[in-house]
Amino acid sequence: xxxxxxxxxxxxxxxxxxxxxxxxxxxxxxxxxxxxxxxxxxxxxxxxxxxxxxxxxxxxxxxxxxxxxxxxxxxxxxxxxxxxxxxxxxxxxxxxxxxxxxxxxxxxxxxxxxxxxxxxxxxxxxxxxxxxxxxxxxxxxxxxxxxxxxxxxxxxxxxxxxxxxxxxxxxxxxxxxxxxxxxxxxxxxxxxxxxxxxxxxxxxxxxxxxxxxxxxxxxxxxxxxxxxxxxxxxxxxxxxxxxxxxxxxxxxxxxxxxxxxxxxxxxxxxxxxxxxxxxxxxxxxxxxxxxxxxxxxxxxxxxxxxxxxxxxxxxxxxxxxxxxxxxxxxxxxxxxxxxxxxxxxxxxxxxxxxxxxxxxxxxxxxxxxxxxx
Amino acid sequence: xxxxxxxxxxxxxxxxxxxxxxxxxxxxxxxxxxxxxxxxxxxxxxxxxxxxxxxxxxxxxxxxxxxxxxxxxxxxxxxxxxxxxxxxxxxxxxxxxxxxxxxxxxxxxxxxxxxxxxxxxxxxxxxxxxxxxxxxxxxxxxxxxxxxxxxxxxxxxxxxxxxxxxxxxxxxxxxxxxxxxxxxxxxxxxxxxxxxxxxxxxxxxxxxxxxxxxxxxxxxxxxxxxxxxxxxxxxxxxxxxxxxxxxxxxxxxxxxxx
Numbered sequence: 001x002x003x004x005x006x007x008x009x010x011x012x013x014x015x016x017x018x019x020x021x022x023x024x025x026x027x028x029x030x031x032x033x034x035x036x037x038x039x040x041x042x043x044x045x046x047x048x049x050x051x052x053x054x055x056x057x058x059x060x061x062x063x064x065x066x067x068x069x070x071x072x073x074x075x076x077x078x079x080x081x082x083x084x085x086x087x088x089x090x091x092x093x094x095x096x097x098x099x100x101x102x103x104x105x106x107x108x109x110x111x112x113x114x115x116x117x118x119x120x121x122x123x124x125x126x127x128x129x130x131x132x133x134x135x136x137x138x139x140x141x142x143x144x145x146x147x148x149x150x151x152x153x154x155x156x157x158x159x160x161x162x163x164x165x166x167x168x169x170x171x172x173x174x175x176x177x178x179x180x181x182x183x184x185x186x187x188x189x190x191x192x193x194x195x196x197x198x199x200x201x202x203x204x205x206x207x208x209x210x211x212x213x214x215x216x217x218x219x220x221x222x223x224x225x226x227x228x229x230x231x232x233x234x235x236x237x238x239x240x241x242x243x244x245x246x247x248x249x250x251x252x253x254x255x256x257x258x259x260x261x262x263x264x265x266x267x268x269x270x271x272x273x274x275x276x277x278x279x280x281x282x283x284x285x286x287x288x289x290x291x292x293x294x295x296x297x298x299x300x301x302x303x304x305x306x307x308x309x310x311x312x313x314x315x316x317x318x319x320x321x322x323x324x325x326x327x328x329x330x331x332x333x334x335x336x337x338x339x340x341x342x343x344x345x346x347x348x349x350x351x352x353x354x355x356x357x358x359x360x361x362x363x364x365x366x367x368x369x370x371x372x373x
Numbered sequence: 374x375x376x377x378x379x380x381x382x383x384x385x386x387x388x389x390x391x392x393x394x395x396x397x398x399x400x401x402x403x404x405x406x407x408x409x410x411x412x413x414x415x416x417x418x419x420x421x422x423x424x425x426x427x428x429x430x431x432x433x434x435x436x437x438x439x440x441x442x443x444x445x446x447x448x449x450x451x452x453x454x455x456x457x458x459x460x461x462x463x464x465x466x467x468x469x470x471x472x473x474x475x476x477x478x479x480x481x482x483x484x485x486x487x488x489x490x491x492x493x494x495x496x497x498x499x500x501x502x503x504x505x506x507x508x509x510x511x512x513x514x515x516x517x518x519x520x521x522x523x524x525x526x527x528x529x530x531x532x533x534x535x536x537x538x539x540x541x542x543x544x545x546x547x548x549x550x551x552x553x554x555x556x557x558x559x560x561x562x563x564x565x566x567x568x569x570x571x572x573x574x575x576x577x578x579x580x581x582x583x584x585x586x587x588x589x590x591x592x593x594x595x596x597x598x599x600x601x602x603x604x605x606x607x608x609x610x611x612x613x614x615x616x617x618x619x620x621x622x623x624x625x626x627x628x629x630x631x
Contacts, residue, residue: 041481269449316460
């Protein structure tokens with residue numbers, strides 16, 4: 001599918017044969033390039049259109065597949081029923097449930113993938129993921145503490161969100177030097193990364209502590225939360241707002257993100273306010289991670305693998321990468337979640353397991369192919 | 374660009390003090406000094422990436438800190454000494470990034486941006502690499518692509534930290550010739566760091582010698598690049614030889630004649 005394309009965006013035949021002409025050629029060479037400007041934009045739109053279609057296809061599949069399969073006519077009928085108001089038939093009720101869950105899966109996957117792209121650009125490290133800085137660790141500590149000491153479902157989400165934000169604030173205070181920009185010559189934000197890794201391991205220890213003292217009756221729920229599970233999520237507006245806001249910010253800053261990803265701190269000499277951009281990226285990535293993790297637990301691999309696969313397929317230009325990874329991440333998780341609830345139906349598997357089981361071999365295959373080239 | 378009473382320190386070591394200096398259009402300055410004498414720090418300060426410990430840097434009679442970043446990016450370009458490429462951008466993408474200061478409200482690059490980028494790649498003899506992944510280039514190729522990016526920024530002032538680094542002999546000569554041409558014909562100002570005295574002498578109109586202890590010496594090449602001053606600056610005696618109408622600098626051998 002999307003991973004089988006070329007590793008570099010070498011455009012279809014638009015690179016003139018003059019590329020290999022002797023270098024003494026007169027400066028007529030640039031004129032042989034036919035409108036590369038329109039080309040870049042057209043390519044981006046066509047890729048995004050395909051991804052959009054895939055996302056819709058994923059939604060349809062998620063509506064049709066499950067312990068009770070729905071045929072296409074049933075599906076259409078049920079959809080019409082839903083649009084007209086309250087679901088009256090069994091098919092309509094099923095579709096309502098399944099679509100709600102698929103929408104949750106989509107927003108969670110899209111949020112994680114977008115956070116992954118931003119984190120990788122911020123740390124200038126293609127192997128970073130939304131969880132590397134410990135924001136999800138903070139969410140886990142909050143969520144597990146809430147499960148251990150309270151038991152209301154809403155308290156878990158709120159505590160997870162609060163934990164994630166608390167860690168983000170800690171990071172911001174400790175690593176302000178890196179986020180300010182202009183001092184660290186390497187531009188990879190080493191202080192931020194180290195602080196994040198340390199905080200993450202501290203959170204890991206707290207999680208282990210809570211798991212070891214938890215009563216058996218609560219252990220199962222806690223473990224499921226840690227793996228990442230969409231079965232308990234409700235359709236909510238907030239994750240969509242966070243996703244939309246972050247995407248708008250990121251798309252507006254995409255050109256600047258490109259320059260910073262290339263030049264690190266020297267991007268300031270090209271007119272980029274490096275410090276402000278870093279802080280914006282950090283805040284958005286932290287907010288996105290907190291939003292995704294607090295509604296669905298820490299689902300692994302989406303935030304690492306989807307951005308990586310998109311970059312591998314279409315190149316690192318963030319103007320395309322940001323929306324493409326967002327769409328691909330959402331679609332990926334919709335597929336993974338559909339599998340998770342239908343492989344051994346009526347039993348449900350945690351979606352985090354499925355996403356890892358798809359993600360790991362795909363990633364390994366990609367890495368292997370990269371080294372063969 | 375000029376500096377007023379500039380002072381630079383690293384830790385508690387004084388690199389440069391009381392530095393009053395000026396560069397004008399058409400001049401090509403070469404900064405010479407030992408390792409750790411503060412050449413790169415000075416260049417980063419002139420680029421606005423490093424805050425001086427005293428004094429100030431003015432560009433067109435206006436302090437660097439008062440310039441909007443975008444306008445400053447249209448006035449001076451900076452080539453850092455080393456670079457690390459984390460992502461697999463195409464060569465032409467890295468050059469196009471230098472058009473960022475001119476983007477205005479446009480989201481995608483215009484054809485004019487592409488033409489500027491391809492022309493600069495052509496000038497640096499790396500046009501054939503345009504579609505390659507920057508991470509697969511050799512050190513010298515990467516350096517030439519970086520210089521092409523700096524030229525694409527179309528600024529009147531170029532600050533280059535060791536532009537001849539990693540280049541082979543032929544490209545060292547051609548890049549220096551290109552810089553000399555830019556100064557003479559296009560009226561650009563160049564400030565570059567170089568360790569190769571002969572290469573520096575072939576292109577520079579002026580030289581700035583950093584002694585590494587706060588002292589400095591600046592002036593036209595003929596006045597400053599003399600054997601005694603260079604020897605004191607670099608910590609090793611230098612001989613100056615005339616070869617035809619060229620001046621050659623060679624380090625004195627100190628093994629024999631004890």
